[in-house]
């Protein structure tokens with residue numbers, strides 16, 4: 001995985017309206033993106049914020065040191081990222097794919113319908129209430145979330161439906177937010193909740209699902225550096241279809257764990273029951289670890305379709321992040337078969 005630090009801006013929260021927070025944020029993202037791209041190319045790559053790729057301009061992947069032709073990659077905004085591939089050498093998915101092929105059941109169960117339906121979803125002002133078993137409960141506004149140093153993280157996203165993408169997220173480690181509220185020793189799990197906005201989300205009228213969307217992590221999983229809260233992608237603020245203004249990204253687990261548009265985070269002592277555990281406990285479990293050896297009851301998980309590619313590729317254990325996360329599941333009594341689907 002590529003981790004590139006970016007410097008955060010400090011906006012005095014008392015002096016700004018939510019709208020200006022958003023605008024400052026856009027400017028920040030663009031500025032940060034440009035300087036990162038210039039560094040990535042060793043000064044060779046001209047800063048470019050246009051959505052068109054510049055054919056033949058080379059950029060260096062900081063993780064692997066390998067060079068790639070920007071023009072050969074489908075990136076919509078090459079100037080806004082520090083690399084054109086993930087650390088395995090696979091190209092980033094295009095901005096177009098990432099923002100038009102979405103799972104977000106609050107809007108629609110059709111992936112292509114989400115973006116147009118979510119277009120006017122209001123993402124500012126926004127608050128995330130963090131509480132439960134903590135010493136310092138706090139409600140974070142957008143400006144508080146943007147005050148965390150924003151980093152670029154290029155991660156694979158593997159959906160349980162067996163498709164995948166490589167996405168250049170912008171965000172910050174979840175651990176930073178959790179440390180700020182100081183979980184007590186009784187806290188064992190983190191429970192996340194998505195907004196339930198009946199006015200703007202046509203899908204929540206569906207009685208088929210137990211809204212709101214809820215997900216959870218064990219506290220030690222949540223503290224792992226790979227778990228981030230994302231505020232953007234391709235150097236731009238998140239669009240509503242990707243979970244604006246703030247969503248979780250846990251790349252070693254199936255995509256449904258990466259809950260969107262979070263309004264509530266609670267530290268709890270028992271395993272939270274997610275929307276998917278309630279709706280289909282035999283198919284979707286709490287851990288949901290990406291595991292090519294454990295099939296979904298209705299399809300194989302051995303391979304996946306990378307969006308934008310022909311054919312299929314092999315699915316990697318923990319989605320290719322075993323070195324960073326395998327220790328979390330070392331317990332000899334731990335049953336990864338169960339962990340991948342239902343149960344503990």
Ligand SMILES: Nc1nc2c(c(=O)[nH]1)N[C@H]1C(S)=C(S)[C@@H](COP(=O)(O)O)O[C@H]1N2
Nearest residue numbers: 102103104105159194213255256258259260
């Ligand atoms: N609130 C909410 N979060 C959600 C979902 C959803 O329907 N509602 N879908 C999940 C699934 S199944 C996947 S694969 C990812 C997709 O994220 P993306 O659309 O940004 O690629 O979001 C996850 N987070």
Ligand SMILES: [Mo]
Nearest residue numbers: 159160255256
């Ligand atoms: Mo998914």
